[in-house]
Structure formats: C-alpha cells, structure tokens
Amino acid sequence: MIEGKSVLAIIPARGGSKGVPRKNIKDLAGKPLIAWTIDQAQKSNYIDRLILSSEDAEIIEVARALGCEIPFVRPAELATDETSGLEPVWHALNHVPSYDYIVLLQPTSPLRTAADIDTCLELCIQHNAPSCVSVTVPDKSPYWMYTLDEESRMTPFIDIELKPRRQDMPPLASLNGAVYAAECEWLQAKRTFITKETIAYFMPRERSIDIDSEFDLQVAGAIIGMNL
Numbered sequence: 098m099i100e101g102k103s104v105l106a107i108i109p110a111r112g113g114s115k116g117v118p119r120k121n122i123k124d125l126a127g128k129p130l131i132a133w134t135i136d137q138a139q140k141s142n143y144i145d146r147l148i149l150s151s152e153d154a155e156i157i158e159v160a161r162a163l164g165c166e167i168p169f170v171r172p173a174e175l176a177t178d179e180t181s182g183l184e185p186v187w188h189a190l191n192h193v194p195s196y197d198y199i200v201l202l203q204p205t206s207p208l209r210t211a212a213d214i215d216t217c218l219e220l221c222i223q224h225n226a227p228s229c230v231s232v233t234v235p236d237k238s239p240y241w242m243y244t245l246d247e248e249s250r251m252t253p254f255i256d257i258e259l260k261p262r263r264q265d266m267p268p269l270a271s272l273n274g275a276v277y278a279a280e281c282e283w284l285q286a287k288r289t290f291i292t293k294e295t296i297a298y299f300m301p302r303e304r305s306i307d308i309d310s311e312f313d314l315q316v317a318g319a320i321i322g323m324n325l
Contacts, residue, residue, distance in 0.1 A: 099143040099218050102197035105281075106144045106214075108134055108165065109185040110204050111176035112153030116309050121151075121204050122159050125314060126321040131156065133207035135163045140211035143218050144200065148193060150185045152176040168193055183288070190281065199281050201290070206275035207317055208304040217278040220296045227287075228279035229296040232270035233305035240266065270297050273305035 098104065110131055114120035122129040138147045149160040152171040161167055169192045175184050186201060198221070200214060209231070217229040242254040276298065277290045284290065306317050 098145055099198070100222050103145050103195075104141075104143050104198045104200060104218065105189075105193060105196035106138050106141070106147045106200040106202055107186060107189050108138070108147070108149050108160070108202050108204055109182070110149060110151045110153070110156050110160070111171070111180075112151070112156060113176065113178065115178070117311060117314065119155075120308060121153075121156055123314065125207055125308075126318050129159050129163075130207055130308060130314075131160060131204040132163050134202050134204045134209070135160065135165045137209060137211045138200075138202055138214065139164065141214045142211070143215055145196070146193070148189065150189050183290075186284075190285065196281055199279055199284060201277040203274050203307075205308040206273065206306070207308065208306055208320060209275035209300065210304065213298070213300055213304070214276055214278075217276045217298045220298055221278060221280070224296050226296040227283040227294050228277075228290050228292070229298055230278070230290055231273050231276040231300050231305075232297045233273045233300050233302050235269055235271035236302075238266055238269060270299065273300055274307045275300060275305065 108131065110121040117123055121131045125133065138144055146166065148166045148168055149157065150171045151157050152173050157167050171185060171188060175188055190199065198218060213231060217231060220226065220229045240255050243251040244254055245251060279290050303320055306313055308314055308317060
C-alpha cells in the first residue's frame with residue numbers, strides 16, 4: 098500500500114508475437130523475459146497484489162512457477178493483434194476489483210526496476226495526480242522527422258519555417274512502455290492512462306528498452322551482462 102491506498106499490478110502477456118515468436122518467455126540472460134518484470138514487481142514496496150493476464154497456457158505456467166498469481170485466463174478474443182492495450186486492463190479490473198491504484202507492467206520492458214515502479218506511485222501522491230507514466234528522452238526530435246508520400250517525397254513532420262536549435266528545443270518525452278500507474282476509479286472513468294493531468298517519470302535510455310525484435314533482446318542482454 099501507499100499512503101493507505103491499495104495497489105494492484107497487472108502483467109499482460111499474450112502468446113502471439115510476430116516480431117519475436119513466443120517473446121514473453123524468450124530467454125534473456127538466462128531467464129524468461131517475463132521473469133524480469135515479475136522479479137521487480139515482487140520487490141516493490143507498494144504493490145499489494147501482482148497478477149498475470151494471459152490466454153496462453155505455457156506463459157501461465159512459467160509465471161506461476163515464478164510466484165505470480167493467475168486469478169483468471171484471459172479470453173482468446175482479448176489476445177489478438179487487434180486487441181487494444183487497455184482491453185486486458187478493463188477485463189482484469191472486472192475480475193479483481195476494489196483496489197485504489199493499478200499499475201500496468203508490460204513484460205517487454207525487462208530493465209525497469211522496482212524503484213521505477215515505486216517512484217511512479219510516489220509521484221502520483223506527491224503531485225496529487227491521478228496517473229503517472231514512464232518516459233524517456235527520445236533519440237530524435239520530431240522537428241527533424243519527415244513523412245513520405247507514395248513516391249518517397251519528404252514533407253517535414255512539423256512544418257515550421259525555421260527549426261529551433263537543439264539547445265532551444267522544448268523538453269520532449271517519449272513513452273517507453275515500462276510503467277503505467279493510475280487511480281482505478283479515475284482510469285475507468287477516463288479510459289486512458291494519459292490526460293493533461295498525467296505526470297511523467299523519466300527513465301534513462303539504458304533502462305527504457307522495449308523488446309520488439311531479436312536485436313532488442315541482444316541489446317538488453319548486453320546491458321544486463323555489463324551490470325552483473
């Protein structure tokens with residue numbers, strides 16, 4: 098609990114993955130990918146209950162062996178490529194109600210720490226904010242990005258006559274997908290983790306890797322190896 102408020106953490110992990118088949122239980126530095134998220138969630142000072150949302154029997158068994166609770170099996174229709182990332186959250190909240198805060202922890206962010214999770218919750222309390230999400234400084238500014246037409250002709254993504262110098266650019270944040278925290282009642286009313294009331298929590302790039310390819314796995318493994 099935090100300040101007398103109860104906290105539910107959800108790890109969504111479906112079986113299908115096109116970029117990296119069986120991604121959520123793929124080996125990363127000697128452990129299944131999902132194990133890195135379960136381990137840090139279990140070390141949180143504030144999470145009261147940690148659950149998995151999955152339709153996949155193998156992922157469920159791996160998570161259970163790692164000490165993660167599985168109170169239900171997610172329906173297959175909520176585990177497709179077209180399923181919104183928030184659908185598993187609504188489904189979970191219907192099955193596990195009565196918590197004050199919810200924390201969504203995607204297993205594709207294996208380098209987030211318990212401190213990252215806890216700081217997001219602390220920021221909600223400190224700023225009296227209904228939600229906090231983790232971000233990082235983007236590699237490239239949108240001022241230097243372009244859209245392409247069918248013949249690959251380039252149009253500035255942000256069409257201004259004079260681009261600002263790097264040192265004059267406004268602060269930018271890019272979602273890294275590691276931590277989404279929110280008051281349950283507020284989230285169910287707003288149906289999104291991010292509004293103008295949301296607080297950003299910055300994480301360094303080296304902990305902000307989102308596993309979407311074999312290359313990402315290799316990079317994450319190298320970072321883990323350097324820190325062992």
